[in-house]
Amino acid sequence: MATDINVRYSDKDLAEFKELIQDKIQKAKHDLELIKSAYMNNHNNGTEDTSPTFKAFDEGSAVMSKESNSQLAIRQEKFIRDLKNALIRIENKTYGICRVTKKLISKERLKLVPHATLSIEAKNMQ
Numbered sequence: 001m002a003t004d005i006n007v008r009y010s011d012k013d014l015a016e017f018k019e020l021i022q023d024k025i026q027k028a029k030h031d032l033e034l035i036k037s038a039y040m041n042n043h044n045n046g047t048e049d050t051s052p053t054f055k056a057f058d059e060g061s062a063v064m065s066k067e068s069n070s071q072l073a074i075r076q077e078k079f080i081r082d083l084k085n086a087l088i089r090i091e092n093k094t095y096g097i098c099r100v101t102k103k104l105i106s107k108e109r110l111k112l113v114p115h116a117t118l119s120i121e122a123k124n125m126q
Helices: 011-040 052-091 107-112 120-125
Strands: none
Touching (some): 011 052
């Protein structure tokens, strides 16, 4: 089913969404850098001179922390990729069109989830 040329957001709306998405990308990249720096830094807090038992707990905690930071970084990278894909849809003037119903996704939803490709209607059908 081809999208009707009339079923799309105006260039003015698309420009507003583009600005919103670019801001979100900048913030997401900043957050990703924070996650990566937390992952790279070895915060041992001077436990090398404390009891071996405490040190074992601390090392276990560090491993768990690195794993969760790694997961956070992966999710953040996916979020950035999804936002960049939304920018491509803006350039193609297909942004905000549900990929299932081919109807416009509400502006309210797009403001909350700017990388959305499904309307609430389509999401509920899943």
